[in-house]
Amino acid sequence: MNEADRQVLRRYRLRLVSELQVASLWDALLNRELFTPDMIEEIQRAGSGSRRDQARQLITDLETRGSQALSLFISCLEDTGQNTLASLLRTSSQAARQHPEAIRPLDLKPVVLRPEGLKPESLGVGKQDPLMPTPGKLVPVVLGPKELWPAKLRPEVLRPEAPRPVDIGSGGLSDVCAQDRAKGNANLAYVLSADPCGRCLIVNNVHFRRESGLRTRAGSSVDCERLQRRFRLLHFVVEVECDLTAKQMVQALVELARRDHSALDCCVVVILSHGCQASHLQFPGAVYGTDGCPVSVERIVNIFNGTGCPSLRGKPKLFFIQACGGEQKDHGFEVASTFPEGQTPDSDPEPDATPFQEGPGTVDQPDAVSSLPTPSDILVSYSTFPGFVSWRDTKSGSWYIETLDSVFEQWAHCEDLQTLLLRVANAVSVKGIYKQIPGCFNFLRKKLFFKT
DSSP: OOHHHHHHHHHTHHHHHHHOOOTTTHHHHHHTTSSOHHHHHHHHTSTTSOHHHHHHHHHHHHTTSOTTHHHHHHHHHHHTTOHHHHHHHHHHHHHHHHOGGGTSOOOOOOOOOSOTTOOGGGGTOSSOOTTSOOTTOOOOOOOSOGGGTTTTTSOOOOOSOOOOEEEOSSSOEEEOOHHHHHTTOTTTBOOOOSSSOEEEEEEEOOOOOGGGTOOOOTTHHHHHHHHHHHHHHTTEEEEEEESOOHHHHHHHHHHHHHSOOTTOSEEEEEEESOEEOOOOSSSOOEEEOTTSOEEEHHHHHHTTSTTTOGGGTTSOEEEEEESOSEEEOBOOOOOSOOOOBTOOTTOOEEEOOOOOOOSOOSOOHHHHHHTSOOOOSEEEEESSOTEEOOEEETTTEEHHHHHHHHHHHHHTTTSOHHHHHHHHHHHHHTBSSSBOOOEEEEOOSSBOOOOO
16 A cells, blocks of 8 residues: 555544444455455454454554555445545545645654754853763763762663673672572562473464465574574473464464463564564554465464463563564664674575555554553564564574574573663674664563573
8 A cells, every 4th residue: 555545544544443334344345355254354353343443453454455455445435335434535545646745744853952053162161071962963861960970870881791700709700690680589570480481482484375475585494493492492382383374373373372371481472474564553563474464463462461361461471573664774874883794795685575554653542542451561572673674684594583592592591681682683783784673662560581
């Protein structure tokens, strides 16, 4: 779907959710091949199954149905007598095509808050204080008594160096590990004492149906093997499912959520596939099944909420998504040095990119948020920033998974998950000519240290 049509849908989303009569639309949507029967069933099961929940999911999924989706949807509205909505969308779509600047998002730029034209010399200082910001440059603000700057209050910088050994009083040396400090204190860290620690499901989609228009993900099997080995070493029972359609992916996830996790302490889900952006309320993005149908990350996460998976209440649920967040290629910006790491002369990186839906627009947030469970004990780690491609080497696997495995191997014995992911983001960000930076949505209530 093009940008103009997406903006039209988002502009009238609230009204569509409020007025759309979905029951009469199903046959029309099938007849015009806008959705498949399986996709219609998924929409009908959305949320509580109410008309509003179905309408909301229909509008969300409509953005993934191709360049003619809006015009076909308008025809379906006319076929079912919903002429007011049809006329509204058709008129707005035509206007948006004629005047695209009217719906273009504002180009917002960061603003430096200081009197315009203020220069360091105007402050009566001959030489500029290095702690003072220069025009166009922002520096971290340290809150505290000035006499404590910067030695005790400077922001911590994570560097890939070994923990410093300290004398423990017996003539020996011991690593200063945060795990040791938090161990046994359930208020500071999740207790991962069970053996096995939990279940880990890896969905590895490599081969896609021809009609999907998606390429084979060469190198993904290397990622899968790495993660199988890594999570087994971290005391997880690992299961692998390969080449699943969207419906099969949902089924596999629901089956995992319905299992009894009472004797376990954690659950991990890894998705290796092509991806795209999609409208969302909490977790952005979607991943493709081998049939070319997307499953939103938000839906994947919500399968494991307190209602769908009661035996994991209060326990950490981790999701690692190796898929594109979009199709923009990040060229980065010039810094003071380095040769691109992690790229050999014969490497052949390619993106897990497909046509996608731009980031979130105006949605019916107040109503929608109230109908969703508050995310708790959840972390979703993405291989790339929303809107950009995620690079995968056809021989050695993806940058993100390769780095994740390496960082876990070196540091999982003494650092918590959030710190590990910071290391991953830093290492991936310096790779290659085109740039990539992983990120995460963290709703964990405590620190998480893997069992090693």
